[in-house]
Amino acid sequence: MQKNISVKGAREHNLQNVDVEIPRDRLVVFTGLSGSGKSSLAFDTIYAEGQRRYVESLSAYARQFLEMMQKPDVDHIDGLSPAISIEQRTTSKNPRSTVGTVTEIYDYLRLLYARAGIPYSPTTGLPIESQTVSQMADRILGLADGTRLYLLGPIARGRKGEYRKELADLQRKGYQRIKVDGQFYDLGDVPVLDKKFKHDIDVVVDRIVVGPDIGNRLPESIETALNLSDGLLVVEFADENEKIGRKTEPKRLTMSSKFACPVSGFTIPEIEPRLFSFNNPHGACPECDGLGTQLYFDPELVVPDPTKPMGKGAIAPWSKSSSPYYLQTLGALARHYKFKLSDAWEDLSEEIQECLLYGSDDEKIKFTYDDGMRRYDVTKPFEGIISNMERRYHETESSWVQEEMERFQSNSPCEVCKGYRLKPEALCVKIAKLHIGEVCEMSIRAADKWFRELDKSLNATQKKIAVRVLKEVRERLKFLNNVGLEYLTLSRSSATLSGGESQRIRLASQIGSGLSGVLYVLDEPSIGLHQRDNQRLLESLKGLRDLGNTVIVVEHDDEAIRTADYVVDMGPGAGIHGGHIVAQGTPDQIMKSRKSITGQYLSGAKQIPLPSRRRKPAYNRWIKVVGARANNLKNVTAEIPVGTFTCVTGVSGGGKSTLTIETLYKAVARRLNDARDHPAAHDKILGLEFLDKIIDIDQSPIGRTPRSNPATYTGAFTPIREWFTGLPEAKARGYTPGRFSFNVKGGRCEACQGDGVIKIEMHFLPDVYVQCDVCQGKRYNRETLEVKFRGHSIADVLDMTVEAAGELFRAVPSVREKMDTLNRVGLGYIKVGQRATTLSGGEAQRVKLSKELSRRATGRTLYILDEPTTGLHF
Known part of the structure; x- marks a missing residue:
């Protein structure tokens, strides 16, 4: 080799x-x-x-x-x-993809819980076990010889009724004794039961004394009790019952031939790995379809600014309509609840806010409407702003109406599965007191520790079953720890990873x-x-x-x-x-x-110089995040000076992104931009009066198609096209700016539709991209390319470096400024028309930064940059 x-x-x-x-x-x-x-x-x-x-x-x-x-x-x-190749790209945008599924750890967890997990009733907390008749008989025979027992078949548990028909049927079948609400009776002597009260009824199937001579009789009695009570058997200790009298509950054993709680009757299907898959209908929460989140109409988006007067657009969905209907409805509500339209939302009582958002129930309100043609009164309950939106959202067939309404929706954890994505039946299966969702909520570090110590909590059978699965899980967790990802949780969505x-x-x-x-x-x-x-x-x-x-x-x-x-x-x-x-x-x-x-x-021959002077906060102004406590933040309060360059640093997983992006950015964006994203848990943010805009410049691509490029993204392409339109040759031919666009018909080459290359499908071989024979890769037709500025056509400009284009358009401020800004962020070497898909994450981020820097500054903008030095050399 x-x-x-x-x-x-x-x-x-x-x-x-x-x-x-x-x-x-x-x-x-x-x-x-x-x-x-x-x-x-x-x-x-x-x-x-x-x-x-x-x-x-x-x-x-x-x-x-x-x-x-x-x-x-x-x-x-x-x-x-x-x-x-292991590149820097987000693993998957699929909301069902998590750290656990990508690393295959979740597949092993599903197998582990299916084979070694013990189901517990969510109502009683009792283990749900499926036992055969032989196992039940062995358990009874394992009791001390001479123990006197009743074998009971429960036919009613906490249910109302008289049960006349059921008792008569039992008598016809030859049963002699019955236990009703804690007392034994002969079947013929049972008192009339009050149908308004709940009753517990057990049929006495057999009375036995534990000993070697009952081995043949016992299985038959157990089967009879199971058939009578749909798979349940109650073994009651007669001696204990006599000792303690009837003042307290007697000692009992409850057994089941099904996966069912012997007390509440809660059942689960046969436990298979698919029960723990949120991508499978057998395991996914039926309410959220395994996503763990639900969309709901968010009061904070419906009323984004609680300081606004009610009559001046406090209710966002009603503020954009020119119809007088909403204002007249609001006026009627104001008269009924005795508030003024000049009052701010925050000045209304919680009770009135609740009625406005969710309706007045049965309380009727008089509404007066005047549409210019007629005036009429209606007296009816008020449906509520959010209740009305929910109804219309589900009734409408218009995608436009739904999209408009979705602007007022937010994501929240599913109320049924609490964000764990799985059915209640899956979440009742536990190992060492934790269900699979709780294990996935652990950080990699905590999960690694839990799995290393898990053997202490397993019985011999569970250890034997789990040994190979645990080996695989521990190895994968160790590797994730070794590459510095110990702070991630297994349930973390892949789409949120950097x-x-x-x-x-x-x-x-x-x-x-x-x-x-x-x-x-x-x-x-x-x-x-x-x-x-x-x-x-x-x-x-x-x-x-x-x-x-x-x-x-x-x-x-x-x-x-x-x-x-x-x-x-x-x-x-x-x-x-x-x-x-x-x-x-x-x-x-x-x-x-x-x-x-x-x-x-x-x-050490060269070094990065440090600034000798540091800027001080402007007029002692600060933005203060109070009580941030999402993910691993421990009730953090942080102050950021206004008008300075502030660096948030710390170890990987220390909470930097949670504080700056999940909490600060999302909270401020929601307040200033009416953004839909939910900010992470915090108490409040002070100092927002110093801001009028917030911008997050991350490393996501600037475009997902080859047609997107630095010129189109920064807005430089529009003034370039306008400049070419103003040239004498273009004016003489009557060309418009659209003539110089490769995205629309007119000036582009129609053979390749402005791509410059033609894709040839080769089926079993890779698709081949060949240069367009008609335009020679220039993207434009011959007539468009004949218009030139200083000897350069529009195609030549797109093929120039940013540095060269800045020199060419030195006399055109609208283009020069954008090129100079790209140059200043270290991108003078990229081409003006370079396809966005070929830019690295760091380059894409710097293109975004240059776009923001070329805008007119207000002096009140908060910029958040996520590792802007990515991809930069010393």
Whole structure:
């Protein structure tokens, strides 16, 4: 086997005919400036070719189910293994996908609870056990010899009625004795029962004395009692009954041949793994369909600003209608409940607020309406604002009406399953006093500890059943712990994970798989990790290498670079200024290289300067979050100075995102923007009067289609098109700005519909994208491209770097300012029309940041940025 992976003539994206030798079975770090070509070499060249060759080796039948990658622009690659890419992308947007399901831990939990779980009645707390006749007989024979017992068949438990017919039937069948409401009677002497009261009735099937001579008779008596009482048997101790008299309940044993509570009758179906699946109708909560949440009309969205006067739009759904109907309804309610339309919502009593939102029940109110044509009175109960919206939402067939109403809905935990997603029958099955939902609510750290100590709480049978399942669960939890994810819960939705968290989950799964001889390519796995947790991640990467794999990591973190066996430093600049290998070798060799900027920072020759002066809070103004207590926050109160650059830091899982995004951002966005998201639990937020806008700049993509690009996202494309429209040639031809759009007919190339490429489906081979023959990849038709500014067509402008476009449009402020802002956030190297799908998470975030920075500032905006240095070099 070759010792190296040999790449010759790599030209993908901005790579400049790169040749490189990468040692196999080593931890190799690709580093360099953002945009220097690291990902192009690691992912788009090496991984793409490794994955493509592996898939092509499969049968044509298998290939049709797999997405094949395009052949990269490279002369030759030798020494490749089957490749696995672990990128920074959210695992799944499916609300049913959780950390537990992605890591397969939940599948093992379902098996564990189905085989070793004990069901308990939710009403009585008694264990629900299914027993055979033999097991019941053995249990009775296990009592002390000479014990006198009644075998009873319960036919009524806490039910009203006279039971004349039932008692007569029992007498005809030959039964002699019966126990009614705690007293024994001969069947012929039972007093008349009051049908208004609840009664307990047990038929005496047999009276026995425990001893070896009842072995044959006992099973028959048990079967008779079970048939009589639908699977229930009550064994009552006659001696105990006589000792204690009738003042207290006698000692009894209750047994069942079904999974049913012997007292309340609560039953569950046969316990199978599917009972614990919220993706299966057998286990999913019927109310929320296994999602754990429900939409409801939120009073805080219906009345977003409680300080507004009632007659001036306090009730949001009624404020936008031009019809006088709602104002007249409000006037009638004001007259009836004796408040003024000038009163604010918060000034009304809770009782009046409740009536306005949910209706007046049977209380009738006089409404007077005047539609300009006639005036009439109606006296009727008031339905309630929210009650009316709920009815209309379910009755309407108009999707537009439903969408309008959904603006006033929020998500809340399902009232039936309490957010656990499962049926009550599944949640009554417990191991060590916890049901499966409670285990999934634990953090990985707490779950790891619980599973390590679980053996102490299991009986011998449970231990034997659970041994292999527990081994798998413990291993997976250990790997998740090792990659710094101990703060996540198993129930956490995959859609809420950051790119770094998703990547580390997949990394943990790969370590657990134990594969060897594989090429792994990872994209900045240290993102989101505190320095404290970094070492464990690096140990995990070394563990993956030690299994006999080649691990290539695209990384900027200095610890990761120092830990690597081999480093490839890309540069010297970004975009068209990059694409070369500046230095390669061991970390020590990189530090000695004069060409390598990375080496200079690692050796300490260059350093990031710290500001000598710090800004002080403006006029002593603060935003104060009081009593934040969601997730792992312990009733936190935090103060953020207004007008300053504030950094919220701490270990992974310390609560940074919960405080800033889940609590502060969502609460302020709801107040200022009428956002629908529910803020996390907190008492209040002070200082909102200092803000008029809040913006969260995260790393989600700026567009999901190739048509989206930095120019369209930042709004620079509109003034560019308008500028081209104003050119003499365009004016002479009567062109409008739409002529220079590749999204609409007119100026675009219709052969490729403005894409620049044509997709050719190859069925068992990967789809091939070929350059459009008509426009040569320019996206526009010939007539549109004839309009030029300083020798450049609209297609040439889209193909320019941001830096070059800024120079070209130096005299056009509306374009220049946006290009300069992109330049200032370090994106001068990207192309103006670069497809949004090719931007990294960090680049996408900086495009968003530049869009916000290019807007006119009010001085009252709160910006929240989630790790803006992601993807940036020293």
